[in-house]
Amino acid sequence: MQKATGKYFYHALKVDHDICIGCTHCIKACPTEAIRVKNGKAVIAANKCVDCGECFRVCPVRAIYIKQDDFAELSKYKYRIALVPAVFISQFAEGIRTSQIYACLKKLGFTHIYEVEHGVGVMIELMNNYMLDNEAKKPFISAFCPAVVRLIQVRFPSLVKNIIHLKAPLDVASITILERLTDAGINKEEIGTFYITPCAAKIAAVKSPVENITSSISGVINIDFLYNKVQQMLAKENTPIDPINHSLSGRDIMWSLSGGESQNFSGNCFAVDGIRNVINFLERIENEEIESDGIIEMRVCDQSCAGGVLNPNNRFVAVNKVKKRADYLDSKLDGRSCFLPTFSQDFNNRVKSLMSIEEIKPRSILKLDDNLQKALKMVENINKTKAILPGTDCGACGAPTCSALAEDITRENAKLEDCIFLSSECDRCAETLERIWNYKNKNK
Amino acid sequence: MELSFKIEGGNFSGAGSASSEVKRTLKQLDVDASQIKRIVIALYEAEINVVAHAFGGKIEVKISADKVFARIQDQGPGIADISKAMQEGYSTASSKVREMGFGAGMGLPNIKSNVDVFDIQSVVNEGTVLEMTFYLS
Numbered sequence: 001m002q003k004a005t006g007k008y009f010y011h012a013l014k015v016d017h018d019i020c021i022g023c024t025h026c027i028k029a030c031p032t033e034a035i036r037v038k039n040g041k042a043v044i045a046a047n048k049c050v051d052c053g054e055c056f057r058v059c060p061v062r063a064i065y066i067k068q069d070d071f072a073e074l075s076k077y078k079y080r081i082a083l084v085p086a087v088f089i090s091q092f093a094e095g096i097r098t099s100q101i102y103a104c105l106k107k108l109g110f111t112h113i114y115e116v117e118h119g120v121g122v123m124i125e126l127m128n129n130y131m132l133d134n135e136a137k138k139p140f141i142s143a144f145c146p147a148v149v150r151l152i153q154v155r156f157p158s159l160v161k162n163i164i165h166l167k168a169p170l171d172v173a174s175i176t177i178l179e180r181l182t183d184a185g186i187n188k189e190e191i192g193t194f195y196i197t198p199c200a201a202k203i204a205a206v207k208s209p210v211e212n213i214t215s216s217i218s219g220v221i222n223i224d225f226l227y228n229k230v231q232q233m234l235a236k237e238n239t240p241i242d243p244i245n246h247s248l249s250g251r252d253i254m255w256s257l258s259g260g261e262s263q264n265f266s267g268n269c270f271a272v273d274g275i276r277n278v279i280n281f282l283e284r285i286e287n288e289e290i291e292s293d294g295i296i297e298m299r300v301c302d303q304s305c306a307g308g309v310l311n312p313n314n315r316f317v318a319v320n321k322v323k324k325r326a327d328y329l330d331s332k333l334d335g336r337s338c339f340l341p342t343f344s345q346d347f348n349n350r351v352k353s354l355m356s357i358e359e360i361k362p363r364s365i366l367k368l369d370d371n372l373q374k375a376l377k378m379v380e381n382i383n384k385t386k387a388i389l390p391g392t393d394c395g396a397c398g399a400p401t402c403s404a405l406a407e408d409i410t411r412e413n414a415k416l417e418d419c420i421f422l423s424s425e426c427d428r429c430a431e432t433l434e435r436i437w438n439y440k441n442k443n444k
Numbered sequence: 445m446e447l448s449f450k451i452e453g454g455n456f457s458g459a460g461s462a463s464s465e466v467k468r469t470l471k472q473l474d475v476d477a478s479q480i481k482r483i484v485i486a487l488y489e490a491e492i493n494v495v496a497h498a499f500g501g502k503i504e505v506k507i508s509a510d511k512v513f514a515r516i517q518d519q520g521p522g523i524a525d526i527s528k529a530m531q532e533g534y535s536t537a538s539s540k541v542r543e544m545g546f547g548a549g550m551g552l553p554n555i556k557s558n559v560d561v562f563d564i565q566s567v568v569n570e571g572t573v574l575e576m577t578f579y580l581s
Contacts, residue, residue: 158477283464287484367474372509372580375473379507380445382472 119172198308
């Protein structure tokens, strides 16, 4: 069981300073300008990072890594549950059966395999009820992608109230299996639930859930780690193809794809993916330019979870595979819209009662000072400094943009001298600036 | 502190840059979210008015500890009957502008409902000056 600690969020993204070459790729990719290069190494500001993983994608030397739990943790538990997302299955080549992948996971040490999308049916019910009960909190933004929730907390604090305060299908799945096993008389301490994650944000959300309470998930294993293990097994031996008793529908496994969530709801819904698109859309929601009485589904990865930073497979190929599998599962439904819930109403109600998020706190990173007078002075200072800086956003100072450096200088975290063009040691810089960037025209 | 922006008549796709810049600054100042919202909405509407009706103009925004003052000045056809323009649903926007989803006749009424002090002066065939004040406390 994990508990949130510390002042800020837990972050799964880490920088290995032995490998980092201080190249500045990551500072440019970060959507919250959370990274600076200092003394030749990238440093991530804990209060600003939303665990989207964009820095991980662009690091040329793999100095940025995503810290997973030790796989050996599994052995601590008698019952070891793999919580598998549909995108895991879609990483493997055509012809590899779901049942073979399950069999490999069991050989690796898991006692139960449970696909997290089993929680989708309950999730849809919960979300519909939430929307009925919270009319005043329109437009509704889904809490599915933890990086989106964190992005809203730090950059769009006024929209925190619009987030649907419910956990994700992953939690429904985890709570369901925990309750079922404990109902069967198994001691909770003997059960370990391990989520196979396609991204850093999900890890961070498990380690320090927004609501600051205990998560029902014991550990998180990176998708690429298990993918490699399973691939090695598939290459070596004949894996049995046992038929699985499917109880998932196409609708369920499509949930983590773009549009897979919003397609289940009525009203004016939107499906937004890709971090830049998400930021742009949030700006528009904030300006009340977007009218929505349905769900606004947002995921920071392009192609949603199929584009997760840890996925070995190409995102478009993975989407295609999930869709094909969805068609196959639907063909087994014989015209029914979904499989009927196999649990009693009482049981479902118990799971539902554990799904709400009490509070998501705004944590603005834009705020300069508590004192408005002082903040005003700082804004003026930033603007003045910006006017002096070359505006080339070259990143050589270690900050992503000249604006960011101006803010750092004003916050006394950097000096004007950090700009190589303004540094007294650079005697031909003014000339270079003029020749390449036409510096004199900058403020026109 | 002061911010100023140019507005280009007819450039609908570029509209909104002034209000986003002001929004960013107000967030840095940690101004209350509901205050930011009404300021941004009024500024955006005012910007769109200039884009939709005038040849061009400018926005000047002064932010102080107790209030935000904005002055939007344009060169354009001016408003012949200001009291009519203040009525909800009254619009002189061309059918082209309406096709684009603007010109519903809600601009000025919407601005007025979001500001604390509102002043509008207009000379036909010259232009319009709109002044708005938002008290922060």
